[in-house]
Amino acid sequence: MRDLTSILSAVERGERQAAEDLLPLVYAELRRMAARQLSAERAGQTLQATALVHEAYLRLVGGGQAKDWGGRPHFFAAAAEAMRRILVESARRKARLKRGGNGRRLEMPDDLPAPSAPIEDVLSVDEALDGLAARDAAAAELVKLHYFAGLTLDEAADVLGVSPRTAYRTWAFARAWLFRKLRSEDEFRQTPDSG
Template identity: 55%
Template structure:
């Protein structure tokens, strides 16, 4: 059992000091994943990978719910989902602001994650991804791990416990399906 898996198990059993031990072990890898995701965003995006990692990490270990981490791959899959949700929430907030809602002052932090011109695209992707998830949760997981977490095909296959050829086929299918779905709805 790797150190990460062992510490995840300790977190699962309620050890309060385990979360402090986990961050140094996964931080660099989570930061690389966040940086890869943010590199795919349009220019003008001001969020730092560090902020995205911290927000996602807090959602994973400080949400008060006991998590059942099955493996290191499961943890990173959950991290990818947390990053996706953070970006989607920010896109929704930006879209609301663009439509004239929320006339209160906003801090720089509220404006950091994603440019408003990109918010609509991200929301369209999320809506299509939710439809794909209802059709094939595994294909949707492949998209989340590849697009949001920046995992490679081999890393995605390992995280999901599937063959590389299956991950390649799922990724190809999902990209085409999502493109068609987004085009159809725009």
């Protein structure tokens, strides 16, 4: 059996057999990533880790379009991004259908490797990430890699092609920016109407 890097290269070239060979090699890690993202969900959550893995995998290798992952770290970063988008879509669908869109604030703790909030909070983080991306796209990408993909800051620096020192500095900025953004949204929601 070929190694992961050669299979990823073959998938990037559009080889159908390589896409079939890829899943057994990455399934366990993708399952851990999905479980980490779903670990703090409320009881009754309908999205299971297995379904999240399969949907993300289909988004990554399905469609017959050539992808350029640039190796193992980039592939898992792309997988984490796909999972994040699936969770956001699910949260938006649930908020629209059941809850009227009322989100809650999610604090960004110091020792993040994975989200630890109910799925409704995914919307708040997603909106805040969009705002951060408008201000500093590289900082938003670093948050996605570290927070959602569970990469260390050193691994994320490698994926982004920056020095670890730059990654740590960017992480400090991004964390502070997101904390202020999420806190100000929470304060806005808690302000009683004066009319």
